[in-house]
Amino acid sequence: MSLIEVKNITKRFGHKVVLDNITLTIDEGDVFGLIGPNGAGKSTLIKIMTGLWDSDGGEVIIDGYDLKKEPLKVKEQIGLVPQEIALFEGITAYDNLEFFGYLYGLKGRQLKERIDEALEVTGLKDRRKEKVNKFSGGMKRRLNIACAILHHPRILIMDEPTVGIDPQSRNHIFEFTKRINKENNTTVIYTSHYMEEVEMLCNKVFIIDLGQEVAYGDKKSIKSMISNNDRILIEAFDYRREMIQAIKQLPGVNECIEEKGLIKLLADKNSFRLEAVLKVIESHGGRIKSINFEEPSLEEVFLALTGRNLRD
Amino acid sequence: MVKILRLSFINFKMSIKDFRTIMFMFITPLTVILGINLMVSKGDYTVDSNIAFNVKDKGTYGEEILKEMNISENIFYDEEDKALELLERNEVVAVYQIPEDFTEKIKNGEKPGIQSFKREEGNTTLAFELNLEDEINERIRDEILLKNGIIGDRSELLNYRTRTKVINLNENKVDSKFALAMMMIIYFILLSSSSMGEKMVGMKKQNILSRAMSTANAGYEILGSLCLSIFVLQVAVNLAILFTAKIIIGFTITSFYIALANIMLTSLFSITFTMFMTRVFEEQGVVSFAAIIFSIASIFLSLISLKSEVFPKVPFVIKNIGKITPTYWLLDSVKTLNLFPNAVIVLLMIAALFSAGSYKLKSFVNRV
Structure with missing residues (x-):
């Protein structure tokens, strides 16, 4: 059984449907990417999954508990990193963590240990006694995360955690996300409109646009949705000019061009055989330096499936 | 919980x-x-310093009443010009003139008239005027009680007044x-x-x-x-x-x-x-x-x-x-x-x- 089951979730604001029959499942230990442009419905779905908003239809079941019937049982397992910074600005980082620790039911020595741990993993230990209003945007984002992991949640939901921050803090958040997933087997739901982040961190992806599912599955299967072709880049030298024409004649090769010493092939996944290409290069006196298979990016997948760029 | x-x-x-x-x-x-x-705590009336008095009373009640009301500033004795000068200079908001027959009228059980001079009508001195009225009424009542033999002498008057005050104290303790x-x-x-x-x-x-x-x-x-x-x-x-x-x-x-x-x-x-x-x-x-x-x-x-x-x-x-x-x-x-x-x-x-x-x-x- 999956850890998280979202079944036929629908949400309307007046006559406008912002989530249209969304269904997905997430297994324990997944790093699940929820991606789409601004206004696609990502945050609405997150708010429904965390019980902040009610849906107009469908159900959310987490670890067997129905969110509508047993909301507190569900919430016990969730740590939410909201898109907007949710911190007291006038008090210290430590005091913020203490406050949210109490809300998670922690107390005494355990609370102190968890605060220290959260400060450590988010790299804020040295700034614990500083007031939040003196923090940079990136530090606030990290503290925003620290507040969500105090109770060691089974599910960490990170809603656009890298918006408006410096590269150093962004890297820190990536490293943290990988680490908490690997070391604690925490299931992470990561929403972003930066495809490269999701591409790097997530094993499963749900692409949403205008409240509807665009694509859903593991990264490979999603990418295969837009093309049956592989893109192969071969770096070779000392070959004779007619070699390009010879490669083009091979079965499964749909396109072959030469660009600054780089041979770019577009080849059919089913009928293409790399050995045949290598033989042609050898027979034309060429020597191979490197061979790379290039997958389409999620950005390209989104473009192919919706006809527009993610940040349009 | x-x-x-x-x-x-x-x-x-x-x-x-x-x-x-x-x-x-x-x-x-x-x-x-x-x-x-x-x-x-500076005085019973916060408008004290903004009021002047010209006392023309030939008896003692005029002066006594002002004393009872904790008023000690801007009191002139038969010097109307000086009191009105303060009003003209805008240093006070009102001048009250206690008449010559003030004591005499109270002793006869009559209410004396007090003339006031102001630059304009208003409620600023209302609290003071109400309290002055109360003081005068109390004096007249005491005189009537004495005159009609309801009480015998001043000490009894004091007892009576004290008793009256006791009732007030109960209400406002x-x-x-x-x-x-x-x-x-x-x-x-x-x-x-x-x-x-x-x-x-x-x-x-x-x-x-x-x-x-x-x-x-x-x-x-x-x-x-x-x-x-x-x-x-x-x-x-x-x-x-x-x-x-x-x-x-x-x-x-x-x-x-x-x-x-x-x-x-x-x-x-x-x-x-x-x-x-x-x-x-x-x-x-x-x-x-x-x-x-x-x-x-x-x-x-x-x-x-x-x-x-x-x-x-x-x-x-x-x-x-x-x-x-x-x-x-x-x-x-x-x-x-x-x-x-x-x-x-x-x-x-x-x-x-x-x-x-x-x-x-x-x-x-x-x-x-």
Whole structure:
């Protein structure tokens, strides 16, 4: 059984449907990417999954508990990193963590240990006694995360955690996300409109646009949705000019061009055989330096499936 | 309940960490109480120095009455020009002329006429004039009692007057400085609705409430703990103000239980009022402004209702409208040292506001 089951979730604001029959499942230990442009419905779905908003239809079941019937049982397992910074600005980082620790039911020595741990993993230990209003945007984002992991949640939901921050803090958040997933087997739901982040961190992806599912599955299967072709880049030298024409004649090769010493092939996944290409290069006196298979990016997948760029 | 207490504790802890707010909560009312007390203790009438007197009385009653009223400045004896000169220079707002036959008329049981000179009509001297009237009436009554043999001599008159005073003391045995301190405390607790409302709307805007909603706590637990922590903080700080004022000014806390009950009732009202306001108005500035207007208006209307005899020209409706405000019943409770029916009426007001103003935290957080 999956850890998280979202079944036929629908949400309307007046006559406008912002989530249209969304269904997905997430297994324990997944790093699940929820991606789409601004206004696609990502945050609405997150708010429904965390019980902040009610849906107009469908159900959310987490670890067997129905969110509508047993909301507190569900919430016990969730740590939410909201898109907007949710911190007291006038008090210290430590005091913020203490406050949210109490809300998670922690107390005494355990609370102190968890605060220290959260400060450590988010790299804020040295700034614990500083007031939040003196923090940079990136530090606030990290503290925003620290507040969500105090109770060691089974599910960490990170809603656009890298918006408006410096590269150093962004890297820190990536490293943290990988680490908490690997070391604690925490299931992470990561929403972003930066495809490269999701591409790097997530094993499963749900692409949403205008409240509807665009694509859903593991990264490979999603990418295969837009093309049956592989893109192969071969770096070779000392070959004779007619070699390009010879490669083009091979079965499964749909396109072959030469660009600054780089041979770019577009080849059919089913009928293409790399050995045949290598033989042609050898027979034309060429020597191979490197061979790379290039997958389409999620950005390209989104473009192919919706006809527009993610940040349009 | 344990959960609410635990969450109240952390909310309370967060509040006291904001040292500036606590000092503001403590110092501002205390300073105002001390300042007003200083002004009032200078004399029975704050308009003293703005009034001049020209005493032409050939007897002694004119001078005696002024002395009884603690008036010692700007008194001239048959020097009308000098007194009127002060009025012309705008140094006083009125000149009262005590006539030659003032004592004689009182002794004959007649009411003497007092001529007054003012630059313009107004209520500034109204309180003084009412008190002067009272003093004259009392003197006339004493003379009539003597003249008609109802009392034999002056000492008996004194006894009689003392007895009369005893009845008054029973009605007003509350230390006036204590009552003043309580009035200011009640006013400032009501005024704090403004900052409380700002805090709640602020917590919503800072997304603290929505984040709290994502934890395994019910909405009523989060909201209840927030209100309980504010209640405890308000009661503690205002009791501290009362005791500090008592030490500095030296008044008697006539009834601690009445003081405590009224502070608690005011705080409860203030909290439910804040909830009501945040439900009606979502904007921080509007909540704050509405709370300030309500606090000032309710204390003003209550005072008019409680001291209606001082404002003879105020319409009947205005004199009585104060009775629908909680401050009227709270101040009346302090004045009469009665909790019944005052506390019940205030509790009913709180219950009405609570049912009108209570809301699910989820809907408050999610309203745009």
